[in-house]
Amino acid sequence: MKILLVEDEPYVAGVINKGLTEKGYSVSVAPDGNTGLKMALAHSFDVLILDIMLPGMNGMELCRKLRENKINSPILFLTALGTTENIVAGLDAGADDYLVKPFKFAELEARLKSLNRRKNLVVQEEEDVQYLDTLRIDFRSKLVEQEGKPVALTSTEFRLLEFFVRNKNRVLSRMEILEKVWGIDFNMGTNVVDVYVNYLRKKISSNPDKKFIQTVVGMGYMLKV
Amino acid sequence: MKILLVEDEPYVAGVINKGLTEKGYSVSVAPDGNTGLKMALAHSFDVLILDIMLPGMNGMELCRKLRENKINSPILFLTALGTTENIVAGLDAGADDYLVKPFKFAELEARLKSLNRRKNLVVQEEEDVQYLDTLRIDFRSKLVEQEGKPVALTSTEFRLLEFFVRNKNRVLSRMEILEKVWGIDFNMGTNVVDVYVNYLRKKISSNPDKKFIQTVVGMGYMLKV
């Protein structure tokens, strides 16, 4: 999980940075609002942690600017300003959570995890690379690797795999597959789908018994993850 | 914004209910965990507010059960238990926010707005899902789950279940079922419907005595909810 921390006090920034890094998060620190904005626009972070009292642009302003610039990553305010007015103002500025200093590190981590969890639930953005167990699929370069070793797929096989991956955990009927992968509309009476599913199974599975592509008798096939 | 409040103390429930209603929110109150679960499964709420100490199932358990049943609405814990351990436990159980009593009403409202805002940010891919108690039926992916565990149905069984669900609380004659599910027009003298109703009953019921599909002697079957 990539985190951006905007905090001017070096000591506080250091403590949080150290703690989160030790827990395995990747943390970037910005010492003021303008730097924070630039960094958020340049890279994509999973969560942003903002102090409110910052030199230059303050945290509230920064938060509003981020939202204006369509930065939709969850924002958590971490600040000493603990009055209800402050909290309400912070949340109304577009933040997702508000934690008052002094705080317990465990609570910060729990809230970060919660924010990130929801984000993943929601924005299932189409990644260029996906992993299914030890299978790596790069949609842009159209390269597939099983346990680090390249798998040679023909173009039809790749399109079929892509369709399965983009619709995983759904039963896909042969009809649907024919339409989307082959562009055929109502030519039943062909078993190409079966044949190609069989090809794929042979090529992409590391061991024969764990089947990525399950057959659902009478309905179609499903890529189960 | 539709809110479900699960709170056993009538006084607290009343105050929150009144406050939120005055602000224009639509609030439903459940007095205990089981009722809360049922209501959440039956209707869709924008945000759920849970107390932790509840008669019967406690809030943590309820939260986990909700997530198991793929209820993804934001959950806010509202409780007097304010230690860091409690907060971390609550968030780890799948909640999105945690507010400690006593609280300022303005903060509650700000946090609710924040939770709802994030939810709406999401591009809701339209789902075609129905719940019958703890049974989850996804018509698009054709996946059925009982208490979070997948149920394997054959295609005929699924079509039959779908027909029942889409015509719940109606008595369906064998004739009608044969026509709509099997496409058979006047072949009486078969007991397939009986056989399949029994297959379904065995597969989808969590405990044997609560029968989803009731038999109406001399008339047919009915899915009662």
Add this chain to the structure above:
DNA sequence: TACAAGCATGAAAATACTTCTGGTGGAAGA
């Protein structure tokens, strides 16, 4: 209690799926 209606079960029949064989046609190279 008697009778009809519904239920449970096992085995046969029907259907669906896997896999192999081989033919076609287009592309790459000689």
Add this chain to the structure above:
DNA sequence: TCTTCCACCAGAAGTATTTTCATGCTTGTA
């Protein structure tokens, strides 16, 4: 241009699963 190769697809034989039916048993109703 001709040959070779290989992706692609149809057919068919071999399996597996699902569906149906017939049967006896249980339950509900008059």
